[in-house]
Amino acid sequence: MERADRGKGGCLNGEGLASSVEAHLQAYFAAHEEGLPAAGLYARIVQEVELPLLSIALEACGGNQIRAAELLGINRNTLRKKLRELGLREPPEPKRRRSVLGRGAR
Secondary structure, eight states, rough: OOOOBBBGGGTTTTOHHHHHHHHHHHHHHHHTTTOOOSSOHHHHHHHHHHHHHHHHHHHHHTTOHHHHHHHSSSHHHHHHHHHHTTTTOOOOOOOOOOOOSSSSOO
């Protein structure tokens, strides 16, 4: 499998992330011709960036939320909250094993 050319900042085609985002936003504003995008643009843009960032970080860490949170530089609880807010499925909590001795034994 061929590797894509990565330039400054590790971005594809030698384009930095800020330049790529700026170009996309310029096109987004231009698509609205004489008007402006709907209000709430900041939250929509942050959500658009957070979704793939969290998803890719989790994938890179094999689904380990603690490692993904460390990679991102955020608290694990913050990561879990963001996953819920963005509708990314959290892995189910591990099932507790029942005692073979019955209910009373713990």
